[in-house]
Amino acid sequence: MPLSETPLLRALRGDRPDTAPVWFMRQAGRSLPEYRELRVGTRMLDACLDPALAAEITLQPVRRHGVDAAIFFSDIVVPLRLAGVAVEIEPGRGPVFADPVRTASDVVALTSIDPAEVAAASQPIRDAVAIIAAELGERTPLIGFAGAPFTLAAYLVEGGPSKEHLRARAMMHADPESWHRLAGWLARVASEFLAVQADAGASAVQLFDSWAGSLSREDYRTFVAPHSRAALEDARGRVPIIHFGVGTGPILPDMRLGGIADAVGADWRTPLDEAAQLLGPDVTVQGNIDPALLRAPWLVLEAHVLDVLRRGRAARAHIVNLGHGVPPDTDPAVLTRIVELIHSGRA
Ligand code: CP3
Numbered sequence: 001m002p003l004s005e006t007p008l009l010r011a012l013r014g015d016r017p018d019t020a021p022v023w024f025m026r027q028a029g030r031s032l033p034e035y036r037e038l039r040v041g042t043r044m045l046d047a048c049l050d051p052a053l054a055a056e057i058t059l060q061p062v063r064r065h066g067v068d069a070a071i072f073f074s075d076i077v078v079p080l081r082l083a084g085v086a087v088e089i090e091p092g093r094g095p096v097f098a099d100p101v102r103t104a105s106d107v108v109a110l111t112s113i114d115p116a117e118v119a120a121a122s123q124p125i126r127d128a129v130a131i132i133a134a135e136l137g138e139r140t141p142l143i144g145f146a147g148a149p150f151t152l153a154a155y156l157v158e159g160g161p162s163k164e165h166l167r168a169r170a171m172m173h174a175d176p177e178s179w180h181r182l183a184g185w186l187a188r189v190a191s192e193f194l195a196v197q198a199d200a201g202a203s204a205v206q207l208f209d210s211w212a213g214s215l216s217r218e219d220y221r222t223f224v225a226p227h228s229r230a231a232l233e234d235a236r237g238r239v240p241i242i243h244f245g246v247g248t249g250p251i252l253p254d255m256r257l258g259g260i261a262d263a264v265g266a267d268w269r270t271p272l273d274e275a276a277q278l279l280g281p282d283v284t285v286q287g288n289i290d291p292a293l294l295r296a297p298w299l300v301l302e303a304h305v306l307d308v309l310r311r312g313r314a315a316r317a318h319i320v321n322l323g324h325g326v327p328p329d330t331d332p333a334v335l336t337r338i339v340e341l342i343h344s345g346r347a
Contacts, residue, residue: 001138003127003203008069008141011284011317012240012262014203020309020318022342023066023143025244026325026337027061031332044089044327045081048074051127058132066337066343069143069204070136072129072197076147076208077155079193082121083113085156093161100159102167106219108177110156115188122196133201141204142195145241148209149186149227151245156182165214172223183227190231198239205235206242206265210256210324213247213267220251229257236260242286246324252278268292268323272308276315285315288323289338294330298337305338309347 003009007021029035035057039047047053057073077087077095086098103108132142154165172179194205209228212220232241243255244265252275255264264283267274268290275285291307293301305320312318320342326335341347 003138003141005015006068006139006141008143008319009203009240011319012242014282014284014316016317017342019345019347020312020320022320022339023067023069023071024061024065024322024326025071027065027067027071027335028057028330029326031326031335032060032064033242033328033332034064044075044091045078045087048078048192049081050125051124051131054124054128055135055298058128058142059135061335064135064332065339067140067339069141071143071206072132072145072202074125074128074145076126076145076152079118079146079189080152080156082193083117083189084121085110085113090160095155096160097156101153101156101182102165102171104175104178104186107182111181113185115185115192118189118192123192125193125196126200129197129200129202136256142202143204143206144194144202144239145206145208146190146193146231148207148212148224148230148245149183149190150215150224151209151211152186152190153182154211154214156186163249166212169215169219172219176223179223180227183223184230187227187230191234194231194235198235202239204240204242205232207232209243209245209248209255209302212245212251213249215251217251217254220254225254225257229260232257232260232280242319244286249275249278253280256280256283263317263319265321266323272311272318273314276312279315281316283315284317284319285312286321288320288321291322291324291327291330294322294327294334300335301338302341305341306347309342 007017119342157168240262265286
């Protein structure tokens with residue numbers, strides 16, 4: 001079967017394959033003992049830049065769960081590291097920047113880096129994607145990804161993880177010129193990272209705007225959506241596009257980015273039939289099993305998955321996923337069982 005006829009790529013075109021495609025955000029990661037074993041002694045970002053290791057970690061959940069897509073093992077801050085920005089990922093915490101980007105002159109200094117540096121330093125990414133694509137062959141598509149400008153800025157401006165991303169949201173209003181300069185630069189960085197993955201063999205891309213749900217609709221439209229769209233402009237027409245954020249119910253229609261997203265992901269707060277209604281007939285929905293229910297008794301979880309599938313029928317097509325990433329303490333057997341349920345066609 002050519003890749004174009006796999007359930008994921010069909011669903012992204014708006015077809016309804018016999019059984020809905022399923023994959024999980026963070027399917028590669030700490031829920032898998034084979035991942036934890038491989039990562040011993042290697043820092044997260046070093047693992048991302050080791051092609052054989054990144055390829056193996058990407059393939060682990062495909063082999064174990066039989067999911068309908070691989071997601072490239074990397075991180076949203078990898079292109080920043082490739083551009084020369086000092087960033088580390090602290091275990092249990094997330095991305096931390098040595099030099100937060102808070103003032104107008106910080107923004108000028110950062111954005112003086114040519115985004116083409118990302119492509120120039122991306123050989124480990126190309127090599128990893130090529131290994132993965134060769135291994136998956138025509139059976140399973142690989143999803144490439146990037147962090148959206150706002151979610152990247154939420155870390156960069158703060159200097160690390162934050163709950164409400166106050167500093168980044170304040171910059172939009174206190175110094176809009178610096179904000180647009182920063183977000184425009186991050187859009188080019190994301191675009192370069194997506195192009196590297198698509199050129200090397202990724203069949204689709206997902207833009208993660210994980211923290212977009214912290215924005216008012218007005219701020220999303222004025223300060224964020226144009227930059228997210230710019231990040232995707234080059235990918236558009238080359239590979240299908242999935243756009244995802246957490247807590248985005250109130251801005252879901254805006255997440256279509258004027259029609260350039262082929263699929264929009266919703267978290268568990270918005271029932272998929274409502275999401276489909278909000279998004280209209282020209283977009284595929286992705287989601288939205290509640291990650292909290294992964295630890296519920298199987299019969300409870302099974303009923304929830306069947307409900308998600310039923311509601312997903314309101315959209316032109318449905319890609320099954322969680323509403324956010326796999327929690328690290330998830331029993332991986334539960335994920336395998338969800339895949340088996342969906343593939344059984346019993347739904
Ligand atoms: O399986 C996959 O989904 C592919 C790989 C992937 C990772 N990060 C690996 C990773 C993807 C797609 C990401 C994207 C990412 N990174 C996002 C957007 C997705 C989302 O979850 O909303 C964000 C916000 C980040 C930033 C980031 N990186 C965080 C918040 C963390 C968690 C910190 C922690 O330890 O809890 C990371 C680290 C990270 N990225 C891990 C993995 C597997 C854990 C690192 C480890 O194993 O120690």
